Each structure stands twice: as structure tokens, then as C-alpha cells.
Amino acid sequence: MTAPLPDLLIEPIVRAALAEDLGRAGDVTGAACIPADARMNAVFAVRRDGRISGLDCARLAVKVMDPDARFEALVADGDDASAGTELARVWGNARALLAAERVALNLLCRMSGVATLTRAYVRAVEGTGAKIVCTRKTTPGLRALEKYAVRCGGGINHRYGLDDAILIKDNHVAVCGGVGPALARARAEVGHLMKIELEVDSLGQLEEALPFRPDVVMLDNFSPEHLRAAVALAKGKVVLEASGGVNLDTVRAIAETGVDVISVGALTHSAPVLDVGLDAI
Known part of the structure; x- marks a missing residue:
């Protein structure tokens, strides 16, 4: 309950x-x-x-x-x-x-x-071990209610806002001058309880990120083939989150690649x- x-x-x-x-x-x-x-x-x-x-x-x-x-x-x-x-x-x-x-x-x-x-x-990925999580793509003013509704549906909540976890996305990487500098700065600034997640759009960026020990890597718009390669490269080293282009027709195949988490903006922006x-x- x-x-x-x-x-x-x-x-x-x-x-x-x-x-x-x-x-x-x-x-x-x-x-x-x-x-x-x-x-x-x-x-x-x-x-x-x-x-x-x-x-x-x-x-x-x-x-x-x-x-x-x-x-x-x-x-x-x-x-x-x-x-x-x-x-x-x-x-x-x-x-x-x-x-x-x-x-x-x-x-x-x-x-x-x-x-x-x-x-x-959640039912579509049963048996794979992958968890379904929501995003910050919520109705302004209703985030607490919509994230609660995700939990009622059997899903898990991603971060609530900008203040409860670090999520380094492509624009952060661009401004910082690369994956390494962005992760190094984040690691130097945060306390021991703050999780750090990095969004990557290629296997090369994933390889570059691993020595900096992010807690989570978001694999953005990876094909199932590239998701499987990412799992082979980094499973057990970081939490792997698949994101982008997820729908009810594709989510099972994404889950079967072995990723840990699948984030789905549609849970709140298109329900x-x-x-x-x-x-x-």
C-alpha cells in the first residue's frame, strides 16, 4: 500500500x-x-x-x-x-x-x-528487474500529487526537483567543456549524501565518465543494441538508466537489455x- x-x-x-x-x-x-x-x-x-x-x-x-x-x-x-x-x-x-x-x-x-x-x-516490464520511474515533466503546481500517483501505479520517483540530486545533462557538459570537467566539479562541490547522475549520448561518453564514479548514468536515446553494449561495459559499476523515446511498444525491449531503471516522461505529461x-x- x-x-x-x-x-x-x-x-x-x-x-x-x-x-x-x-x-x-x-x-x-x-x-x-x-x-x-x-x-x-x-x-x-x-x-x-x-x-x-x-x-x-x-x-x-x-x-x-x-x-x-x-x-x-x-x-x-x-x-x-x-x-x-x-x-x-x-x-x-x-x-x-x-x-x-x-x-x-x-x-x-x-x-x-x-x-x-x-x-x-510496470506490468510491461515485469520479470526483467527494470524499474519504471517518472521525471520532472509534471504539471506546474501538481508535482507532489503526480509523483504520488506514480507510486500508486507501482512506479518509482526520480528526483523531485533541482535541489535533491545532481543531474548533469548535455547542456551542462557543453558549458563545462566535457564530461570529465563536469563530473570533477560536481564531485568536488557536493556532500557525501548527494547523488550524482550524468546523461550521456554515446558509449564513448560512458567510457569517459566511469573513472569519475558517477552514481547513475542516464543513457539518452540509446538503441537497444547500444543499451546492451552499455550494460556489458558498466553493469555493476553504476546504476544505468535508459531514457528517451520510451513508450508502451518499446519499453519491454528496453528493459530486456539489462538496464536498471527506465525513466518515462509520459507517465505524467501524457497520461x-x-x-x-x-x-x-
């Missing part, structure tokens, strides 16, 4: 989304059509098969709008659900629930879509939402 994110991290995102939706005058439709004291019972239900993530976002959207509302989750984040499955039931003030509906669904659908796509990649609805009962 994936450890949930604390409400402290989720609630500011939910409140900002609600403020954006409520605008300058609040929900004018609800105020015009719904009596102030009307009550509503409703159910969140998934409309196609998928992996669930984001139930706490839905709960907090409801509770921010109606602190006295009841929210009963019927499944957990990380569970698989078939089309028609009830995910949660809510009871509360009708105006509040209807005002919270779109934000709750936007986040729940988005995160469940990320989890569902991640699940597909279709999982269709979830809220219906009065």
Missing part, C-alpha cells in the same frame, strides 16, 4: 484550485438554484477500469467547502477498480458539494490517470485522465 500524502501538503493545492473555480462571486448556479439548507447524498464512481489515486484530494475538496460533510472512501489509493465501481460516498450541504465537485473530480481523474498509465508500464463521475443518489 502506498503511504498517503499528508493533508498538510494536499490542502493548499485543493484550496487554490477551489479559489480559481469559485472566482469573484462563488458558485452562482448553486446559489440561484439550490436552497441554502438543501442536503445531498452522492457517490464517486469510476466509469472505466483503472488504478485509483487522489481520493484524499476529493475528500479535502468536499471538506473545505463543507466541514461537516461526511466522506466515506470505499476503496484505497493504489487499488484497481473496474468500470462502475463506487469509490466513495459523500453526504453534505448540496451547494457545497456541487461547488466542490469539479475540483474533486479534476484531481481524482488526473491522478488516477497517471496511476493507471504507470501500472501499464489520459481516468473517467470518474459524481452522481446524486
Whole structure:
């Protein structure tokens, strides 16, 4: 089971989304059509098969709008659900629930879509030993939620931001004057707990990098043939990460080359939402 994110991290995102939706005058439709004291019972239900993530976002959207509302989750984040499955039931003030509906669904659908796509990649490489990881190609402001959704799908998180690991990419190498100078400078600057990863685009760069002992080498847009050659050269010396051009049609062949990690930007930048609805009962 994936450890949930604390409400402290989720609630500011939910409140900002609600403020954006409520605008300058609040929900004018609800105020015009719904009596102030009307009550509503409703159910969140998934409309196609998928992996669930984001139930706490839905709960907090409801509770921010109606602190006295009841929210009963019927499944957990990380569970698989078939089309028609009830995910949660809510009871509360009708105006509040209807005002919270779109934000709750936007986040729940988005995160469940990320989890569902991640699940597909993880299943595609089963038995190879390769791990599926996400990237920083996330929706601005939603990175913590989307990376949590990747974990719900069975994937692993890459670095969260620019501050938690060194990743020397092609432009860093170009400015520094080569792989060796870039790695030497990084090694001289960082503390003993900071990992160093280097992106390379050729076997020659990989060979050049190994004496500098990077922790991870990202093999960028390598063909399966070149990935196998890289594994033969460096397996066990560094963690080998394949990246670039990865999709569900290619990921199995990439994993079978023997790389340790496969990073997939599509997990977060191209995941279709999982269709979830809220219906009065």
C-alpha cells in the first residue's frame, strides 16, 4: 500500500484550485438554484477500469467547502477498480458539494490517470528487474500529487526537483567543456549524501565518465543494441538508466537489455485522465 500524502501538503493545492473555480462571486448556479439548507447524498464512481489515486484530494475538496460533510472512501489509493465501481460516498450541504465537485473530480481523474498509465508500464516490464520511474515533466503546481500517483501505479520517483540530486545533462557538459570537467566539479562541490547522475549520448561518453564514479548514468536515446553494449561495459559499476523515446511498444525491449531503471516522461505529461463521475443518489 502506498503511504498517503499528508493533508498538510494536499490542502493548499485543493484550496487554490477551489479559489480559481469559485472566482469573484462563488458558485452562482448553486446559489440561484439550490436552497441554502438543501442536503445531498452522492457517490464517486469510476466509469472505466483503472488504478485509483487522489481520493484524499476529493475528500479535502468536499471538506473545505463543507466541514461537516461526511466522506466515506470505499476503496484505497493504489487499488484497481473496474468500470462502475463506487469509490466513495459523500453526504453534505448540496451547494457545497456541487461547488466542490469539479475540483474533486479534476484531481481524482488526473491522478488516477497517471496511476493507471504507470501500472501499464510496470506490468510491461515485469520479470526483467527494470524499474519504471517518472521525471520532472509534471504539471506546474501538481508535482507532489503526480509523483504520488506514480507510486500508486507501482512506479518509482526520480528526483523531485533541482535541489535533491545532481543531474548533469548535455547542456551542462557543453558549458563545462566535457564530461570529465563536469563530473570533477560536481564531485568536488557536493556532500557525501548527494547523488550524482550524468546523461550521456554515446558509449564513448560512458567510457569517459566511469573513472569519475558517477552514481547513475542516464543513457539518452540509446538503441537497444547500444543499451546492451552499455550494460556489458558498466553493469555493476553504476546504476544505468535508459531514457528517451520510451513508450508502451518499446519499453519491454528496453528493459530486456539489462538496464536498471527506465525513466518515462509520459507517465505524467501524457497520461489520459481516468473517467470518474459524481452522481446524486
